[in-house]
Amino acid sequence: MSNYAVEMKQTAQAMVASGKGILAMDESNGTCNKRFEKLGIPATEERRRAYRELILTTPGLSEFISGAILYDETIRQSTQAGVSFIKVMQDAGMIPGIKVDTGAKDLAGHPHEKVTEGLDGLRDRIAEYYKMGARFAKWRAVITIGEDIPSRACIEANAHALARYAALCQEGGLVPIVEPEVLIDGNHTIERCYEVTDETLHAVFAQLYRQGVAYNQMILKPSMVISGLACPIQAPAEQVAEMTIQCLLKNVRVNVPGVAFLSGGQSHQQASEHLNIMNAKYRSHCPWQITFSYARAIQQPALETWRGNDANVAQAQQQLLHRAKCNSAASLGQYRAQMEQQLAPV
Template identity: 45%
Template sequence: MALDTHREELEATAMALARPGTGLLAADESTGTIGKRFEAIDVENTEANRRAYRTLLATAPGLGETISGVILYEETLFQQAAELPGQPGGSILELFQAQGLVAGIKLDLGVEPLAGGLPGETWCTGLRGLRERAASAYARGARFAKWRAVLRISAYGCPSELCVRENAWGLARYARTAQEEGLVPIVEPEILMDGDHDILTTAAVQEWVLRSVYEALGQNGVFLEGTLLKPSMTLPGADSSERPNPEQVAAFTVRTLRRSVPPAVPAILFLSGGLGEEEASVFLSAIHQAAPDAPWHLGFSYGRALQHSCLSHWQGSDTAAGQAALLARARANGAAARGTYVAGSEPSDEAASLFVANYSY
């Protein structure tokens, strides 16, 4: 019954996040993960530095032109903004909202080894206490949520049927609970890039995983018009000798989605999954060009692929330089979310992959 009272709001929120030419800024790195990012630029991982960096993100001028929403870590949802010259005070949440961004929250509690699964398989934790965390986030001002399940492809049989079913069911239980508390659930069954498998193998596994997820969502009565999907693009493993061009990646990705994702879903927001900043933009633009009649908005939900250059220009103190780098990649991905990005037309500090083996955050 609780879901019925939220249907109109859930659909409106999902459509706001599916605005053409936009995507999400994934700024939900845990304290440990953001510490690794800071370590790479010689910045100490303190609350004050985390607050300063996230205030930089929230006050980048014009961010809302190409970013429709931001995924926050719990600390940030309740964090006051740092004092920056010429910037209003208040909370970081309020600064994002002032730019027109819808705020979301990471609700999962990370992954743990899956009992009975194959070596390396995991399940996503956090169902216990989820309703209370979701209600608290909604009361604070969040209107969508995220839950990341992680699967891998390996030569010895991963993912197993147990792993696929367990993670699909966990995503469905989370999605139903989030909706009952007024939050649009981002459903994220990430298939890691680790491995040497080819693109055909990835496509077959993705279809299996996505079909399993939507079967579980249906069994749990999840309102699809009030959900978003955050999948990987269809790519070969990071250690594969296969190097498909953007058009091939787009063709396989679109084929996978058309076979697996109901048209009722408002938006598919791709994760970057270790792609470089430029690659993530080029591939997304190609996907758009390959599916001009797609029933879903094809956007992005990028973390590293939006923030890598931003961090390296910020260096702990140069807010203006960090914001300029962030906005350049936001513009690139906004154009990519319309299929109009021209490779190299926006600056980036890297041309290579941002892949990290067995990535967690």
């Protein structure tokens, strides 16, 4: 058992505390710059820093957000006043987390499939991040549905990497967020998505077991079982909730503290609605907390309001807080569509 076992168990439970979710703000500089460019925001380190300050200093955010996943650049940055972002989070009662993978790369011999890299040197990076104040980490695997894919090789390669990452995290004191994302891109049906998600989760938990990962000191961050974006038949929200929970109950070990979904290209209202139905209808059947770890589904309205202009910070923060509040309600089964109209004017 890791020396950090007690601390990690407490951290994992705090990450999925009732009514709270995890904010994913760990997009790479390249991804962040692309989003900025679309809105005419200068793609500079200073504007990225200013945007992350806007997010982390949002008043009242910690009421709905337990922690945030940072990128390597962000965890080293500070507010304009010189306070490190780690300290800002700790003072607000939010847990700092860090993305540790180095991205999904082409899987040799398997066209159109990816494997996530970043295991080389990971033990040392974990030690550094722990010393800086991070208490959890994230690693994302990407599974694509298409003609004759995913292959068994792709699923197994990603499951193995996720498990080795998780074991290294627990050795070094960081709670691993295990994120196997079955992409929403494609014209596949919800039934096909279920099959692939089922196979993926089965493989991931088999590898976690083999690598000796403690289930009660990790968080699962899966995608929902949902129709592909280009599928002519889009499954209704009730079916998404039912099939997702069914798939999780079949595969996720009972002592995992929480399941924190990624939004994965859903609209922000869809992401809230699906999470809400899962909690309203199926919470009593589930041994783990069911919550969110969203990125765009929380941040996008704030980014569009801010547009790189410091005069818009307060209004953008209000948008961010509103989305966090809606998803907090969804994690309790208390979200209603009318809440979307309740954003008070600035």
